[in-house]
Amino acid sequence: MSAYDVIVIGSGPGGYVCAIRCAQLGLKTACVEGRETLGGTCLNVGCIPSKALLHASHQLHEAEHNFAKMGLKGKSPSVDWKQMLAYKDDVIGQNTKGIEFLFKKNKVDWLKGWGSIPAAGQVTVGEETHTAKAIVIASGSDSSTIPGVEIDEKVVVSSTGALELNKVPKSLVVIGAGVIGLEMGSVYARLGSEVTVVEFLDAVCPGMDGETAKVFQRTLKKQGLKFVMGAAVQKVDATKTKAKVTYKLRKDDSEHVLDADTVLVSTGRKPFTDGLGLDALGVKTTERGVIETDAHYATNIKGVYAIGDCISGPMLAHKAEDEGMAVAEILAGQAGHVNYGVIPGVVYTHPEVASVGETEETLKEQGRSYKVGKFSFMGNGRAKAVHAGDGFVKILADQETDRVLGAHIIGPMAGDLIHEICVGMEFGAAAEDIARTCHAHPTFSEAVREAALACGDGAVHS
Numbered sequence: 001m002s003a004y005d006v007i008v009i010g011s012g013p014g015g016y017v018c019a020i021r022c023a024q025l026g027l028k029t030a031c032v033e034g035r036e037t038l039g040g041t042c043l044n045v046g047c048i049p050s051k052a053l054l055h056a057s058h059q060l061h062e063a064e065h066n067f068a069k070m071g072l073k074g075k076s077p078s079v080d081w082k083q084m085l086a087y088k089d090d091v092i093g094q095n096t097k098g099i100e101f102l103f104k105k106n107k108v109d110w111l112k113g114w115g116s117i118p119a120a121g122q123v124t125v126g127e128e129t130h131t132a133k134a135i136v137i138a139s140g141s142d143s144s145t146i147p148g149v150e151i152d153e154k155v156v157v158s159s160t161g162a163l164e165l166n167k168v169p170k171s172l173v174v175i176g177a178g179v180i181g182l183e184m185g186s187v188y189a190r191l192g193s194e195v196t197v198v199e200f201l202d203a204v205c206p207g208m209d210g211e212t213a214k215v216f217q218r219t220l221k222k223q224g225l226k227f228v229m230g231a232a233v234q235k236v237d238a239t240k241t242k243a244k245v246t247y248k249l250r251k252d253d254s255e256h257v258l259d260a261d262t263v264l265v266s267t268g269r270k271p272f273t274d275g276l277g278l279d280a281l282g283v284k285t286t287e288r289g290v291i292e293t294d295a296h297y298a299t300n301i302k303g304v305y306a307i308g309d310c311i312s313g314p315m316l317a318h319k320a321e322d323e324g325m326a327v328a329e330i331l332a333g334q335a336g337h338v339n340y341g342v343i344p345g346v347v348y349t350h351p352e353v354a355s356v357g358e359t360e361e362t363l364k365e366q367g368r369s370y371k372v373g374k375f376s377f378m379g380n381g382r383a384k385a386v387h388a389g390d391g392f393v394k395i396l397a398d399q400e401t402d403r404v405l406g407a408h409i410i411g412p413m414a415g416d417l418i419h420e421i422c423v424g425m426e427f428g429a430a431a432e433d434i435a436r437t438c439h440a441h442p443t444f445s446e447a448v449r450e451a452a453l454a455c456g457d458g459a460v461h462s
């Protein structure tokens with residue numbers, strides 16, 4: 001048994017960042033993790049492995065579609081799926097070992113096993129019970145499914161199974177056109193699967209700026225993904241090798257069936273708090289199992305805090321990380337804070353889609369007057385040079401004050417470009433501030449400047 005200042009339960013991006021920050025701020029810290037490796041869903045079966053497969057499959061797409069145009073001729077590469085999975089596993093290994101190294105460097109103890117909280121101030125891992133002045137629950141989330149659909153991780157898979165298929169399926173039906181469905185759908189479409197996405201709503205990616213979502217869906221269609229919109233999946237009947245997906249169209253209630261080798265269920269995730277003993281401890285949760293916290297991440301039980309996917313807000317690794325940093329600072333007596341108005345969201349398809357702040361829809365709802373500065377990547381020299389002219393940067397700014405309220409980018413490196421806007425928003429920037437900042441030529445970021453110029457007297461290159 002050991003006595004700690006802080007025990008963090010879970011080593012995903014929320015938990016490991018929190019633990020490292022606590023240690024850096026002088027608190028004696030341990031982190032409980034039951035998986036064989038650190039890093040949680042993100043590093044083991046989420047963000048990182050999916051990015052490896054997106055990268056590899058994008059290289060294939062480039063070889064098939066753009067190499068010849070640039071004078072690179074010859075047979076395009078064929079897919080060695082086992083090797084691609086091995087590459088993905090190697091990437092996972094490098095990243096998870098990196099966290100282990102950081103724990104050692106910062107003197108964070110890894111308590112190996114699944115933790116539970118028998119009482120405030122105590123965490124049990126295996127046979128041992130440790131004490132802690134503060135406990136931070138960062139236990140993350142798990143895939144969820146819908147009624148009538150059972151995940152077997154072979155034919156009917158969650159995102160976890162989708163990273164481990166034993167072969168590239170001939171046909172893949174994706175249930176839900178959210179981030180997971182579109183990222184993994186893109187991977188398999190590029191690798192040659194016939195991909196059909198069945199979505200309940202009329203637009204992809206709920207909450208995304210409407211115009212951006214439309215262009216995004218059109219772009220994915222051009223890449224070969226098929227969409228059935230306004231369709232509620234009723235059930236999936238699976239054998240050992242095939243599945244039938246039954247859905248009803250919302251407009252006329254008609255029933256249809258799709259055949260598939262593999263079905264990906266990407267209809268959202270739910271908080272994962274199994275085995276923690278929250279009920280016995282009396283920790284308040286919502287009906288959906290979301291842990292309730294106050295503005296300082298404190299639950300209703302003294303000394304027990306929670307962050308990341310198991311509390312409210314978007315289930316994003318970087319949101320969890322920021323909460324991990326904030327709660328560490330609060331526990332160390334500082335003023336930790338997260339600005340929820342400036343949390344970017346990125347879909348790592350090709351082109352990438354990135355957003356931050358308000359959308360046109362949310363601004364209309366608020367009755368706020370705003371202006372739109374938009375610039376197409378077609379007018380960006382660098383984008384044209386690398387066959388990445390599809391897409392745009394769109395900045396939404398206050399009609400009167402010119403303050404940047406949000407931005408939506410679909411195009412090359414959108415996930416990186418968005419951070420210029422994030423920094424600007426954190427500093428309360430006006431679009432003119434971005435427009436007057438010198439941007440190196442030739443870079444994709446010039447498109448951001450041009451969109452900012454378009455909020456004022458007009459873009460130069462359009």
Ligand code: NAI
Pocket residue numbers: 047146175176177178179180181183198199200201204205206231232233234265266267268269314315316345346347348
């Ligand atoms: P999601 O919430 O993004 O999308 C789920 C979609 O499924 C919605 O569009 C919904 O309308 C649809 N749906 C629900 N029930 C349905 C039914 N019966 N029939 C047809 N469609 C149905 O969920 P997703 O993609 O599973 O992602 C889970 C979480 O993981 C999200 O919070 C996401 O932000 C996060 N994530 C983020 C990534 C990123 O930031 N790049 C990557 C992967 C996941």
